[in-house]
Amino acid sequence: MNSTALNLKSRILYHVAKSAWEGTLFERREEICEMVSKEFQDQTTRRYVANQIRMAMGLDPHNDDHVLNDYDEEALMGMASEPTICVNSDACQMCPEGEGRCEMACPLHAITRDELGKVSIDQEKCMGEGHCIKECSFGALGEKSQFIPLIKLLKEQKGPVYASIAPAFVGQFGSDVTPGKLRSALLTLGFTDMLETALYADLITMKEAFEFEDHVKTAHDFMFTSCCCPVWIKLIENKFPDLIEHISPSVSPMIASARVIKQFEPEAKVVFIGPCIAKKSEALLPDLKGAIDYVLTFQELATIFEAAEIDPVVQDDHEKAIASWSGRVYAYTGGVSAAVDATLKKLIPHHSQKLVPIKVDGIPDCQKLLEEIRKGQLNANFVEGMACKGGCVGGPGRLLSPEQGQKFVSSYGNASPAHTPVENPQVYGILARLGHENEASALTGTSPMAELLARKLGQ
Structure with a gap:
């Protein structure tokens, strides 16, 4: 054998x-x-x-x-x-x-x-x-x-079920499967709609820019971004608890997508689909539980398509593009830093401290960097960590190599009509529906919108 x-x-x-x-x-x-x-x-x-x-x-x-x-x-x-x-x-x-x-x-x-x-x-x-x-x-x-329970949910059609699909999705199901075709395939499967998690990354990018303004006042201050990677945050919590205070209090775009959708439709179910296995554990964390209902990897979704005899290639192309370049590039290492930097320059061009990012991927390199930070050897003020080499496109639930995945994401990001969330009307539409019309600054502090997009670490 x-x-x-x-x-x-x-x-x-x-x-x-x-x-x-x-x-x-x-x-x-x-x-x-x-x-x-x-x-x-x-x-x-x-x-x-x-x-x-x-x-x-x-x-x-x-x-x-x-x-x-x-x-x-x-x-x-x-x-x-x-x-x-x-x-x-x-x-x-x-x-x-x-x-x-x-x-x-x-x-x-x-x-x-x-x-x-x-x-x-x-x-x-x-x-x-x-x-x-x-x-x-x-x-x-x-x-x-x-x-198993997700398929039952889709078959029963008792209420709205949304697919929040990770920024790394582009090209994963074949070069001929456009975002519009994938959306149609998910609708055929029984989903109410497919939404780009990247739109909610836009919201978090804007929040992270304001968090940077609030927390980095001097040359000695620094901030860990908590945007994407649950393993990065868990690593800090478990092995470097003395550094927790430097983590931005933002939820991931995955959690943000579910919380916002459920503000609009409390009875809705939200399924996150991406390349990351660790997202299954993130959805079960006590302070986050109840936002995301199910998590699928790209590999699992491909298997369901095959089982249901749905070929995304032959679906109609009904795209519903809603995210900016900034939200879409969260999929690869350095994307979060670049997105926050570009957004900060638009939102707060005269902030006293210029964003000086450092990015790292792979758990060994993440640990090495955190050890250096603990020893006071950091020459940056914005720290982005990704557990997978290449970032989310390198996740174990992917269907493409990290290099191929980044190429597709870069192309899709560059095709967005909005470069940052500041130029994305969809972001202001969400803020307006939640009672914060043209008040992006309400994303931090104690406002209802800030609370919706925040988590409380180390408590």
Whole structure:
């Protein structure tokens, strides 16, 4: 039995998604397990396949040949529980001796292997970025999927369900799949509409510019941007708690999109779709929970399209472009810094302290920079960190290489008629609907809009 034969994750995801779409998952779950595992004809592989199906259904692995326990069906109807990254230890025992790529891929040494070859994850150390999953040749490491209750929601059509799609989406589903075609495909799937998370990045960019004005008054002040990466923030919280006070009190664009949408339509459900596995954990954080209802990766969405027999390439092109260049370039390293810098110059051109950014990506480099900051070796006043190399376009749930992803995003960003949120009428439309017409400064302080877009770290 070899690793190529056992790497069944994509096949299992497809069968689970297709059965869920057809409404036959609970009847067919054991059949899927039997169908996939019968080519190997051994109990260990059946248990491995059963656990792969469980993870695809949003459940933890267990030590049983059957897919579901007595109470699993009820658990399936909600958002997946923590931890979102889990390990199927039975499969790990079949990993070739000395391979262990998952262990080497974890910069935080959260993955260990015992004398029997079973892998375990130290959840205290794990930051949930998920690159270990791509390194596992057996598919034994995986993130819990949330598309079972989402598919049920889309099929029932009981209320509005919005897709908030990450700035990194451009080109991910093929060079011929325009933003308008992807929007049409999501509407065909049952979503009420597709909205660019980049529009809400515009709102956060404007907020970050004002936060910079408020917090950076002297040459010794500095600010961590909290805009995009939950792993970056978790890293500071867990390993550098003395630096928490320098984190901007802004939610991520993902959370901002859901909170704003639900201000307009309280009964709406919001699904974030992006390249990031860690967003699944971010949505479950106590101070953020309830904003985002489900999180899908681009890989999971591609599987649902296949299962539902929806080809985005042949859809009508109905684009609803609403974000500026600044919001769209959040997708790659340095984009947030560039967006805030450009916006600050438009909003507050005479601010006493010029924005001096520093950007870093990859957890090892993020940790190194934070150590330098702790030692007083920072020569910047605006610090942008991304856990994935290349930024969000390098996330483990992507469909393109980071280089390809950045190329598509750059082109799409440059095509926007607005360079910053200051020139984007959509931003002022949101502010007006929320009672802050032409009052961008209301994004900070204690105003209702500021509270809507803020989180309270370290409390």
